[in-house]
Structure formats: C-alpha cells, structure tokens
Amino acid sequence: MDLKPECAKCSKVVCDSKHFLKGPSNCPTKTKSEVIRQAMAEYDKPEVREFARQASIQEFECYMNLPEGRTPRNPRVEEIAQFAKKMGYKKIGIASCIGLRVEAKILATILENRGFDVVSICCKVGAIPKETIGITKEQKIKGPGSFESMCNPITQAEILNNEEVEFNILVGLCVGHDSLFFKYAKAPTTVLIAKDRVFGHNPAAALYLSGSYYRKLLRKE
C-alpha cells in the first residue's frame, strides 16, 4: 500500500486535535515518526526555537476574540513589520521585481517609518543582458532587437547578504527567480507579494475560480 503523505486530500484533518492518531493510514503524523523526531530536534537550537516562538506569537496576535466571534485583524504587511520588531531586527532587505517598484517604495516607507534601516534591491540589478544565461532574441519580452536585463535573484541575495540584513522581504519576484533568492539568501526570508500577473498578485484567485471561469486549470494532461 502506498503510504505517500497526501495531507492536501485528507478528509479527517485530526492533527490539530487530541485525536491526532486517528488520521488516515497514510497520515504522516503516524507514518513519519522518525522524521518528525529528527525535525523537532532542530527546535532545540535556541535561535530556531526563538524564531518559531515569535512566529507563533505573531500568529496568535493576528486574531481578536470579539463577542460576535473570532476575527482577523492584521494585513500581512502589518504582520511582517510586527514580527521583525519582535525579533529585534534593525536592518531589513527588500528584494523586489522592477514591475512592482511602486509597491516596493511604499513598503520601504512603511518600514522606515517604524524605525527600520531598509536596503532594497531591484531584480534587474547589475544590468546583465539576458543572453548571458542563454535567452535567445526570440525569447526577449521587449522584442528581438531590444536590450533586456536578466532578472538576477542570486545577485539580489548576495548584495543583501553583503549588506548584512537580518531579514528579507520578497516583493513580486517571478516563479523560479524567487526560488533562487531563497536558495542564496543568508537571512531568513518572507514573502509580502507573490506575483500573479493576471490576478493582481492574488494567486489564490485562480484556485477560487477553478470551479467556474478557470475550470481549465483542472484539465488532465
């Protein structure tokens, strides 16, 4: 029997209750006990434990228990600023897409108004031609004869590493470019904006519409 974990398809979801051992047969809470044990050992590192603890406190503080019921209260940008303050960070890096420079500027202002020292790096930093990584003239967005700088997430990460920022915030990096940034950045990184060119940077909208206007997303290939 295939015990591959499929939490995304679980119909029991008992892992947030005292009945946590009553999940399906492929429940990783039951089948992956050794991996869980090893992973939990990481939290014994004081810096990791403190990061995890503050993140959970931040999560807790994002709700209010009102007479009419529990309600959320913090937009993500507020959450990020509050978390950075909890962690005692002074210097914050922003790695942004050139197409979201307006948003990056607003974010920098919000953070500076709260006393953070902000370093921001645009994805086109270095102005390295796309041909350098094997992009053909037909694959250039502005057309075959144009000069087009490559998105340069490794350089973004390395400059922020060089500036010794304590925390990074991603603003709209492309799919894959964001992955490279995560791989090379030394400081922990969070995402403020996940780029979605169609849905105004709300990628979940495509999932919400997959039962109607975006049914094509569920096609079998």
Ligand code: SF4
């Ligand atoms: S951990 Fe177990 S109970 Fe929780 S969602 Fe995954 S399979 Fe379901």
